[in-house]
């Protein structure tokens with residue numbers, strides 16, 4: 001069974017359908033990149049997968065024993081979040097909030113998970129530094145470590161390289177790819193940077209108020225829509 005399956009899904013706001021005909025599945029170890037123009041419905045689909053937005057029709061099914069609170073999520077950053085007055089360690093640890101359940105305090109296991117993920121993303125030297133004093137690239141790394149604290153098998157990233165320069169973007173992509181390859185972490189990433197994202201992805205979902213394409217990256221690069229969106233660049 002797939003890790004995640006969308007069966008003929010649509011979403012609506014106040015009764016107006018804004019995204020329809022969504023039909024795809026993600027298997028363990030896949031790296032899916034969701035692309036499309038502004039307003040195509042990418043963030044809405046991410047919210048649907050996270051169960052933060054109900055489908056208007058169709059079903060979103062998780063498999064392989066994946067529970068909703070085991071999905072790691074790196075949301076689009078707002079200016080307010082960039083100014084968050086907490087230490088790097090506190091931000092990473094807050095990724096465990098969902099798994100705390102009714103407990104009022106973080107357990108030893110939660111704290112160990114935060115340290116382990118900081119180690120993984122080379123953040124230990126910044127442990128006590130204030131989050132808002134970090135560079136944009138470092139902040140994204142912290143948020144990735146935070147998302148990993150919740151992630152068992154699947155991580156969702158919504159526009160993670162917005163505001164990063166090309167070098168930082170490449171570092172971030174490499175880090176995500178390493179998690180995908182070495183840790184077998186399944187990745188779903190929304191990105192406006194189609195060319196950059198396509199380089200790293202295994203599959204592409206192209207939205208435009210409905211599903212315009214779903215398939216492997218190689219199929220996408222050969223497709224009419226892929227060629228058009230990539231500006232005529234083939235792999």
Ligand SMILES: Nc1ncnc2c1ncn2[C@@H]1O[C@H](COP(=O)(O)OP(=O)(O)OP(=O)(O)O)[C@@H](O)[C@H]1O
Pocket residue numbers: 013018036037038039040041042043044045
């Ligand atoms: N809370 C809301 N209430 C009403 N309409 C909404 C709401 N959120 C999004 N929409 C509409 O749904 C459509 C899809 O929006 P969504 O944010 O999912 O697109 P997107 O592909 O993520 O866009 P972007 O690339 O600009 O972030 C848009 O037409 C948007 O105006």
